[in-house]
Amino acid sequence: MPTLTLEDFASSFGTSVDDIRQTCLDLIRNKNFDYIIIAGRQRDKLITDILKKIDSDRQIIGAASRRQVWDNGWKENLDDFINSGFDLKKLVPKFIRPNQPLRYNQKYIRAVNPNFEFDFFSIFRQWLFKKYFSDSKNIYEFGCGTGFNLVALAQLYPDRNLYGTDFVTASVALVNRIAKVYRLKLKGSIFDMINPDETFRLKKSSLIFTIGAIEQLAGKFESFLQYLLRNGPDLCVHVEPTLELYDENNLADYLAIMFHRKRGYTQGFLPRLQELEKNREIEIIKVKRLYFGSLFLEGYNLIIWRPVDNGAQSKR
């Protein structure tokens, strides 16, 4: 049975095996990454189910009603967190579903370990945080949900100032509750990325990141980008589904493109960054498709950039 090796993680993240060994061997060692490739009639059945889902799905990303859905979802996590006596496991978002078929290297796979997706993501996140976040005094996550990424950051860097923002109150309440119970240097605030609050200024020496939050803006990311350019963070890191990175001549990729378009997840973010780079307003540092994702799409593409200090920006 195939299994993910250190080489596989290195190639997925776009780095060396030595780097993987130094940053996340501890996590990889303890997890099972065996899988089988779904083939033949099982694959036909899976593709039929995906097409039916694309046809029947009615979720519209960015619709006004979605705000309440997010608030209700994070309220459930908040209640579970409190009722469990503040168990950090209750912060794992319910959209990372155990026991599902997954996609890897443009194929559908079935994993032995029910938490394969979460474990893969945790390893990627640890690598990312160790590699790119070590120099930043102030770290902001936009669209932070339950705050579980910020908790992982606080465990790595307890001395940093961490800020979690989201456009719903249940998320902010949850983040502030975690900070209080675990005495973390973490603060939650309301922030709508579609209508940025200009009075919320980023501190000097800051890094901002998003994980599956630009996707939720249904393409309305320009005001947020302009807000970032005005505030001049040192580094911007995004982990987002990115339509432009799929190969439309590959079947599994094309199904993901169809799903992405049907729901209305953000498109055009990477091309816009490339345009800003051409205009010398920003520098793109890394774009890496991980070739890993859930049944319907690849949520894990890494995009890293920074504003170019050309004197034209008002740096707070």
Ligand SMILES: C[S@@+](CC[C@H](N)C(=O)[O-])C[C@H]1O[C@@H](n2cnc3c(N)ncnc32)[C@H](O)[C@@H]1O
């Ligand atoms: C897919 S979840 C990701 C949450 C978190 N980053 C994670 O990795 O689990 C998307 C998040 O974006 C938030 N969101 C959606 N639209 C937003 C907006 N206009 N401004 C700020 N946050 C938004 C949602 O409330 C939700 O917390």
